Amino acid sequence: MLEGNRVSRISVRGFAVASATAVTTVGAVVGVASGNAVQASDDNFEATAADTTLLADIPAGEQAQVQVSSLSEQADVQAAAADSTARKAAEESARLRAAKDAEAKKEAADEAAAKAKAEEERKQREKEEAERASRSAIRESVSYAAQGSYSVSEIKSIARSMMSSTQFQCFSNIVDHESGWNYRATNPSSGAYGLVQALPGSKMASAGADWQTNPATQIKWGLSYMDGRYGSPCGAWSFWQSHRWY
Incomplete structure (x- = not known):
């Protein structure tokens, strides 16, 4: 294995292509042995070479770069999820606070209305009592022969x-x-x-x-x-x- 081209793992896809090439080679040998001439075209060899080159294992340096990119993407996803959770929590907190404020305002309004009603009833009672006293005074003061x-x-x-x-x-x-x-x-x-x-x-x-x-x-x-x-x-x-x- 050449210095600088050391690989960290074997590509699955490359392994599959290598296996297919090996099978083809064995088939060719068997064909020759049986008297059947098998000629591989230049195009087939070129295609196999191209596939082998494209599916080669990623070198260690490039693999590290891919891993860093993957970790960065995961961090971005986690950050977005955290932001979404925080936003939902803030919205729920705001909703609860608004509901509590509305309830407090309603209670204050009800209390004010009850006080106003009680005050109105008190004034009405005082008015009626004054009227009764006035009528009584009139009756007592008036003499009818x-x-x-x-x-x-x-x-x-x-x-x-x-x-x-x-x-x-x-x-x-x-x-x-x-x-x-x-x-x-x-x-x-x-x-x-x-x-x-x-x-x-x-x-x-x-x-x-x-x-x-x-x-x-x-x-x-x-x-x-x-x-x-x-x-x-x-x-x-x-x-x-x-x-x-x-």
Whole structure:
């Protein structure tokens, strides 16, 4: 083996070609021995020589260069895979962080909405309490002299002076159904009495001794009852609509 052309391994393909050449050579010898003349053309020898040259083993120096190139390619593939993994991890981390931020924002928004609702409800309660106190003060401060009789328009005028227009409408709806604005109306079955059909009628004595004959006294008692039990005449009317009584 010549110096500088030392090989590190035998090429598989070269080995295959060498084997084929050997088989051909043996065949030729056998043919001659048997009396059959076999002549190899110059083209065949040239092709065999060319194949042998092209498929020769890679010299050691070139083999090292190929190995370095292969290792470089493997490093590039591994680096690309690492970059892809890192990118996916970063994307997943960003997604989780965004989801967490969105959840935190939603919780903050829900908390703010709950606080706003609670504050609105508080203000509404204070408003209703102030209105009830105002109506109570009006009822206590207004004095209505007893008359021998009252028309429906007179009774309604008294009622309007004791409450807001909105509450009056609700109060009026109840009285329309309960007594038709007859302050002497009596239920023969239950004994309920007056504009708001108090049961028993004597309950209205807490608003005045003239509860049987003075519609103003009956209205005062009715408003006090509605405010205490339902919050307002409109609250009482809402209940009445669902139950047909209050």
